[in-house]
Structure formats: C-alpha cells, structure tokens
Amino acid sequence: MIDHDKSIRVHVVDDDPADFLIIxxxxxxxxxxxxxxxxxxxxxxxxxxxxxxxxxVFLLDFFLGAKTARDLLVEARKLHCPAPIVVLTGVESGALDDEVIQLGAADFLPKSDITPSLLERTIRHAIQHKRAELELEKMVKRDPLTGLGNRLLFEEILESSLARCKRAGTKLAVLFMDLDRFKEINDSLGHPTGDLLLLLIADRLRAVIREADFIARIGGDEFTILIDDLHDAQDALSVARKIIHAVSQPSAIGGHELNVSASIGMALFPENGDAPIKLMQKADIALYEAKRKGLNKVQCFTSNLQTQLEKHLNIEKGLRYALEHNHFELMLQPQWNLSDRRIFGFEALIRWRFGSDLVSPSDFISVAEKTGLIVPIGEWLLLSACRYLKKWQELGVTQYRIAINVSPLQLKSGYFIETMQSALNSTGINPELLEVEITEDSLLDGHEENTKVQQDLMRIRELGVKIAIDDFGTGYSSLRYLRQFPADVVKIDKSFVSGNGGEALSEPEICRAVVTMADSLGMEVLAEGIETIPQLTRLRAMGCRLGQGYLVSEPLAFDEATQWALAGEAVSR
Structure with a gap:
C-alpha cells in the first residue's frame, strides 16, 4: 500500500518544458x-x-531529442533500477506499447488520453506492482537458511555499486570467504549442527560489516562480502581481518564447542577490474591462494595471481580447441595381480596432445573442473574407452576391463548414465568390461545431496558396469560410508603406497585398514603407485591382491597396450 501521509516523488523526464508543466x-x-x-x-x-x-516513479517521454525511451529502459534493466518507469508519448501505437512493456516499462500512456485520475491510478499501480516484484525477487534471491542474499542478488548489487563508484570516483572491494574444514564438522557432527554454525557465522558477519555493505551466501560454507565506498585497500584489509577475528571465536553449538577459522580472498575496484564477473573471479582465485597458505589467511589479488589467471584462461582456450579438433589421447596403464604380475585390466588415463608434447592431466584437469569442460572431456574419454574395448573384441580379446575416471560434475550433469548406456549399445561391448572410478569425495558429495550419487551408482550397476572408489583414504572419511554405496573395488591411493619416495610403504597401517575393511565388505582392493618390490611384498602380506604402478609399467599407447592384452602379460620393449 502507498502511504497517504507521504509525498510521492515523481521524476518527469521530458525535453519539452510545456509537457512538464502539463504533467x-x-x-x-x-x-x-x-x-x-x-x-x-x-x-x-x-x-x-x-x-x-x-x-x-519515473514518467518518461518516449522521444528525447535524438534518443528514445528505449535507451533508458535498457539501462534501467541493466542497473536493476528499483523505481518503476511509465512511458508517455504523443504517438498512439499498439506496437510501441508492446515494445516498451517488453523492455521493462511499468505502463504506456498516450499523452492525448491522460487525465488526472488516469495518471494518478497509473502511478499508484506502477509503484505497487514494482514493490510486489521487488519483494518476490527478494524471496527468490535470498539464501533460505541464513536469510542472506544469494549469488544472483550479490551480482546485481555489485553491478549497481560499481556504477555508483564509477560516477563518484570511489573504490569498493569484493571478498570471497569460506570456512576452513567445515566439511569435517558436517561429517562428524551432522548437518543440523553444520546449519546452526552457518547461522551463527552469518550473524557474526552482519555484526562486523557496515549497513551499506552487503553479504551473500553463495553455496555450502562460501560467503561473499561487498565492501562499498572505500578510501584505499587498507580499509578493506581491516574489514577482512575483523571478519577473520569474529569468525574464529569459539562457537558453542549443540553441546559442542567448535573452533572455526576462515580464509578470505579479496579483489578491488578499480585496481583489479571494473566488471562484476572479473572482480568475483579474481576474489575467488585469491581465496584459493589464501587457503593454500594455511588457516585464517587473507589474500589480495596480485600480479602473480594475474599471471595464474592468464595461464588458466589460456588452458581453458586450449582445452576448447582440443575438444573441437580431437587433440586428446587415451593412455592405458596395466593393472595386474600381485601374485604373478599377470594383467587383468587397464586404467584409461587422458593426455592432451599440445604440439609435440603430451600434457599430463595434473596440468589441466583442475581448469577443466572449474570451467565445466570436464563434462565433454569425460564423455570423450568414455566413448574412446568403449571404442578400444570394441577393437579388442574384434581381435578376440574379451577378458580385460578398462577403468575410466568420472568426475562428480559428470554425475551431476544429469545425462552421464544415458551417455554411457548409448555408448554400450552402439559398440555392443560387454558392460562388465567397463569400470567407473569415482573419488571418495564424490561419495561424500552424494551423501550430502540426498543420496543422488548413490542412486546414480545403483543405475550404473544395473547396466552391468563395475564401480571402483578411487583415492580412498585421502578424504579421511568414516569407513561407514562404504556400506552405503555399491562398489566392486576400493583403490588405495598412491600417496599411501609410494608417497614418501622410499622403498617401503608410505602408510602401511592405512593400507592394512583399507584391506581389512574392504575384505569384510566383499570388495576387491587395488593398490596404486606400486614402484618397488618391498612395497609389493608388504601389500601381498596384508592380503591385497591387485595393483598398478611403474614397477610393472607406465601408461601405454593403445597399440602397445593391445600387444600386452594379446599376450596376457608384460611385453618387453
């Protein structure tokens, strides 16, 4: 409702003084x-x-010299202007009416039809409808747990703030913050405790920042903070340190005293960019650097990080080109029985052909994950592995399986299983010869997302495809998670086998625990990264039966792997 005791402020935008006097x-x-x-x-x-x-409210004449209302309507939509705009014109046109409404005008009035009651009613309805629209947007653009804004609202407010700063010649800062080790709290104490902690953190953030600033929760334990109207970077650093101090205070929740820390990445306008996407991207990169340095760290975006960003963008560009021109290659690393080193399968490992060099996944997979390119790259890997199995089938080789790595993003894409089924159908291979490797983190993400990954894995098993859990132990999760997910193989991460670079096992107790646990659940255990005879001997003594690693072979090109498959054992090179 409109308050009758308050004046309605009207801005009439018209280049004709006579028309203004009429209004x-x-x-x-x-x-x-x-x-x-x-x-x-x-x-x-x-x-x-x-x-x-x-x-x-704005009353806007359609014709403004050489310009028209179209220009201002487009600008108003871009800036998310909170005041409604009513367009007035001396030209009666149904097409013009439709056009300005589509551009965001609240209404369209021919000047010849305007009466005091019509104009008043139009203004009143425009204001009421705009308020209802803003209230609905507020509900859609708010985080339901904390009541803070979400990413969409943060980007809109940042865009408006940037426009003000450019006009006034002032500065602003974008802060990206996340809680250190929040996942451990969720896993050990449960999601209700984690939610209570997030509510407490949101309250602490509100208490630290000024009323003119803005906070949003953009996911999990990730928050963004807009610090507006700054004098210099030191002001932003001061706010960031206050946030770190506030967050790190002991938190008593559900009978537990939790000690939490946070990491913050920061980007500044105008030093680090003049567009929302650039500032948010750079603050995110600075956050990763802050987390790399330890706990309770604040990191500003720097020239060194700019170099990393440029490298990231070049890799992304190169990956897109590689996808378009089929510049990826699939290598196969043999998997073998520890007892006699006879092979039983291979793991498919992707390489990027860049000129005369083969680029390792460690140099590009993280970029592919961040950009979403891992989904089409993973699809290419799946189809290539199926084609390899098809070629072996034509040669009469039908006893060796190929394991492919699958990213959590592929499972979340919504069509991975359909793509797999289509590949199996088109090649006609035995589904049992294909194995899907997912990381331990994928299991935990699935558990947090209402068992969606668990359901997807069940569907994969129904196709006849085997499932292996990769990198097991690196996430330090409870072994009870394994009981909830259908899996055939557990892979001991190579960091526990040969991670210290020595002859002996790096973490024998962890290896033994995984073997014992998997045996009790009826799963096979495969040790990765076996490089020495002592490592192999110790693993065999623990009851581990399968392995892979440089002790037997590095990854092989398809033709060479085919020779191994035909021979059933290592082939001298």
Missing part, C-alpha cells in the same frame, strides 16, 4: 496524494539518476 498541473489536481515533482530534461542526467533514484 505538473495534472498531478497538482490530486486530492488523494501529495506529489513532489522534479523535471529532468537531459537524458544523461536521467541516466545518472537511474543508478540511485531519489524518486518513487
């Missing part, structure tokens, strides 16, 4: 509302007013 006179006849009317005759002044409107 002023019409509104002056109102007996229900009081109006404060301001005349704006210049389109550039009107454009500036859209950034931070000091009015309740």
């Amino acid at each position: 002023d006179e019409l509104l002056g006849q109102s007996t229900r509302f009081r109006y404060e009317i301001n005349h704006i005759s210049d389109i550039s002044e009107a454009r500036q007013e859209l950034i931070d409107p000091q009015c309740d």
